[in-house]
Structure formats: structure tokens, C-alpha cells
Amino acid sequence: MLKHCSLRRMVVAAAGSLVIGGGLVAQCASAQIIVGQTAGFTGAVAATVKEATDGAKLYIDSVNAKGGVNGQKIEHVMLDDKFDPKLAAANARTLITEKGAVALFLTRGTPHNEQIIPVLDELKVPLVGPSTGAMLLHEPIRRNVFNVRSTYQREAEKAVSLLGSIGITSIGVLHVDDTFGADALVGIKAGFEGAKLKPVFLGKYDRSKPDFAQLSLDVRNTSPQAVMVVGSGTHVVDALKAIRATGSRAQLVTLSNNASGGFVKALGENARGTIITQVFPNERSIASPLIKEILALAKAKNVTEVSPAMVEGYTTAKVLVEGLRRAGKDPSGEKVRAALEGIRGYDLGGLEVGYSASDHTGLDFVDLSIINKDGKFTR
Known part of the structure; x- marks a missing residue:
């Protein structure tokens, strides 16, 4: 799907072709489904954003290693909004109109997502799992927002x-x-x-x-x-x-x-x-099929610590990929949105998520933890 290659990416790929023949085609074609994320990779929330993104990458990499979705690899494009709401909205537009993203996910911050929503509605692209529990993303129902975590x-x-x-x-x-x-x-x-x-x-x-x-x-x-x-x-x-x-x-x-x-x-x-x-199961609980799955992939990648933020990122990516899978071989924003709205009782691993035209709420899981003397979350 070369139509998803922006001019900038084609120039970068062309530079690569100086080393490897045919690099322009190979590098563009390898990223056939583009998903976007704008978040504060620097600034007040950088640590949590990094961990959530690492969790998402863990799942997306595992999907790509198996051939991707419907035979197409996923490229995860990230832009730093420095935890600035106006920049978050501008980044969302860039991700969709210039980078070719068919969906956004793990956008961070309540006022940030509030400013992103009009962009989604204008460009008809869905947002999966905004990394906020703001009620304004739940009620009234937002056509292009599919929540994963609780409020x-x-x-x-x-x-x-x-x-x-x-x-x-x-x-x-x-x-x-x-x-x-x-x-x-x-x-x-x-x-x-x-x-x-x-x-x-x-x-x-x-x-x-x-x-x-x-x-x-x-x-x-x-x-x-x-x-x-x-x-x-x-x-x-x-x-x-x-x-x-x-x-x-x-x-x-x-x-x-x-x-x-x-x-x-x-x-x-x-x-x-x-x-x-x-808002997710204990990140060390092997009794949870979801956590057991994450821990196994983390171990294979030599990741020694799994945090709650990583679990959120992983779970959100899992919902997003399911929407991409159901959208079929040439996904557009509208196709992905319709596919997500058709999900019913999807088993994430001991937790089920589903949506409909009148319900984009996602999970309702809430627990409490306390940080122990070793700096671990205990429940």
C-alpha cells in the first residue's frame, strides 16, 4: 500500500536504497498499515508514556513477527506533543493527513484528547484506548473514540x-x-x-x-x-x-x-x-491469562520488569489490532471504526471487551495497590 508513504518517508527510504537496491519500494511496502500515537514523550508524563508505549510495542512486534494483520505489517508512528493539548491536536492531524494513520491510540491527557476529538470527527478516523479515564470520552458517546480502560x-x-x-x-x-x-x-x-x-x-x-x-x-x-x-x-x-x-x-x-x-x-x-x-489486573499475576501472555512475551524480549502502564499499553494495542483484523485487507479509518463497533465479548485474556453503536465504554475493572518497600505495586 504505497499510497500510505508520505513524501518525507519516500525520501528517507530512497536514501536507504543507496545501500540496499530497491530500498524505496521495500521500505515503503513493509509498513502497510499505519497507526499513530501522540503523547508526552517528554515532559511531566514521559515516564508513564514510555512504559505504556513499550507495552504496545511488545504486542505489535509479536503480531508483525507472525506476518502482521491480514498479511500486512503494522507501523507504529509516534509524535511527541510534550503534554501540550494544542500540540496534541496538531499532531493528530499530522498523523492522519501526512503519515497516513488509519487509527490513533494511547493518546495521553484529558484536555489533550478533548482537543483531538474534533480532528477525529473531521477526518473520520477512530481513536482506540485513549490513556485517560475522563468521563467526557464516555458520555455522551463519541463516534470515533473507543475506550479500553475504566473511568x-x-x-x-x-x-x-x-x-x-x-x-x-x-x-x-x-x-x-x-x-x-x-x-x-x-x-x-x-x-x-x-x-x-x-x-x-x-x-x-x-x-x-x-x-x-x-x-x-x-x-x-x-x-x-x-x-x-x-x-x-x-x-x-x-x-x-x-x-x-x-x-x-x-x-x-x-x-x-x-x-x-x-x-x-x-x-x-x-x-x-x-x-x-x-485499571488492569496485577502485572505479576500469572493467574490472569492476559498477564501470563504479557510476561511470556516480555521474557522472550529480555524485558525484566512489567509495570501497570505497560499492561495498559499492551491491552490497548490488542484491542486496536483486533479492530484492524476485522477491518479487512485495505483498512481505512471508517472501516476500522465500523469493525471496532462490531466487537462483542472479545476475550483479552480473562477480561472481555465489546462495543456497539450505543456503547464505547470498554472495561470496568478497578483495583487498588500500595507501593511496598521494594518499590513494587502490591494488592
Whole structure:
């Protein structure tokens, strides 16, 4: 499918043909199905993005090693949006119009995906497994968005419910002041209502220029037993450092968007005891067919550590590839979208996912983990 080769890629391939005869045709034809990803490969969420992408690559590489999809190899094209919503939307357009992507996946960030949606609708290309649990991607139903993971609202509600059930009744909340923070706050409030509690502290911070100095003092002055911090990557790390610097020993709770080994390393000595919600099975549980499959492929590739973020990337890639398979030999954006909407009860490995014209929700799995003294997620 040479029609998917952009001028830039043809020039690169032509350069390669100076070394290997016929390189232009061989290199273009080898990437017959193009899928795109825009995410913050640099910036606040880089560690988690890398791990999710590594998980996706693990599955896509295994598919390509077996001949690809319907006899065609998959090329995964990635663009760095530096965790900037406007750049994410621009990258989405580039991936579709210039790179020839028939689907996008693992796009990161709530406001980022919000700006990507109009691009998808205009160009009629689906997005599989946005790496966010924002409710705005679920309700109202988005024609070109097919969610895989559970929602932030469900995660947040369960986290507060758990804290209340174990006797932690003094809870503070600190959230980013954007659509992600506002969305999670809905679930947090539902959790407080269910537990018949009220937050002792409710603060917000600017996503572009976070300042945790005063907020950390507010946390200290209200003396909460636990603080739920809704934010991404380095912001949560910086928030916890500021809170600890005031002498507060409050329990930290955050959401699954931070469920990565990179996040644990960034927390350093503050990692132990941190609670993180999870939206996929335990990454070390061989009782889960999905995890057993991932671990086997990881071992074959000499990958020694599998993180929750890798599981999300792998699972999302698995759903995407199933859509490509069902779309047939010459997939277009519209064909892939229709194929995804026709999936019913697809077994991912102990978890089933399905869609319809009125349901693009995906999975409803939520669990909780705590980081142990070895820096591992335990459940």
C-alpha cells in the first residue's frame, strides 16, 4: 500500500536504497498499515508514556513477527506533543493527513484528547484506548473514540470508599485545575457522599505553573490522615515532596495515570506506602491469562520488569489490532471504526471487551495497590 508513504518517508527510504537496491519500494511496502500515537514523550508524563508505549510495542512486534494483520505489517508512528493539548491536536492531524494513520491510540491527557476529538470527527478516523479515564470520552458517546480502560470517576470513588472503610476519615484533596481534575473530582465527591464524609481540605493548582508551597501549608494546617492528589507524573511527585517538607505524614493516594515504574522511581524515599488505583489486573499475576501472555512475551524480549502502564499499553494495542483484523485487507479509518463497533465479548485474556453503536465504554475493572518497600505495586 504505497499510497500510505508520505513524501518525507519516500525520501528517507530512497536514501536507504543507496545501500540496499530497491530500498524505496521495500521500505515503503513493509509498513502497510499505519497507526499513530501522540503523547508526552517528554515532559511531566514521559515516564508513564514510555512504559505504556513499550507495552504496545511488545504486542505489535509479536503480531508483525507472525506476518502482521491480514498479511500486512503494522507501523507504529509516534509524535511527541510534550503534554501540550494544542500540540496534541496538531499532531493528530499530522498523523492522519501526512503519515497516513488509519487509527490513533494511547493518546495521553484529558484536555489533550478533548482537543483531538474534533480532528477525529473531521477526518473520520477512530481513536482506540485513549490513556485517560475522563468521563467526557464516555458520555455522551463519541463516534470515533473507543475506550479500553475504566473511568477516573470510578477509580476516585473507590479510593475514597476504601479509605473510609479502613477508618481514615480525615481526607484532603488536591487536584489539577483542568478538565482532568474536574472530572476526577466528580468521583471523589461521590466517594465522600457514599462514605458520609467531607474533605478537610480541597485545593487546586495550575497545570502549567504548579505552586505547591502554599498548598502544602494548607495541607499541614488541616492535618489530614490522607491526601488524594489528582495530577500527572512530576506534578504529583513535587506535591508530595512539598507536603512531606512541612512535616506532614499524611497517606498519599493518586490515580492510575501514575501507575508506572518511572513514577515510583521519581517518588524516591516518598514512594513507600503510596496508594495508586489500578485499571488492569496485577502485572505479576500469572493467574490472569492476559498477564501470563504479557510476561511470556516480555521474557522472550529480555524485558525484566512489567509495570501497570505497560499492561495498559499492551491491552490497548490488542484491542486496536483486533479492530484492524476485522477491518479487512485495505483498512481505512471508517472501516476500522465500523469493525471496532462490531466487537462483542472479545476475550483479552480473562477480561472481555465489546462495543456497539450505543456503547464505547470498554472495561470496568478497578483495583487498588500500595507501593511496598521494594518499590513494587502490591494488592
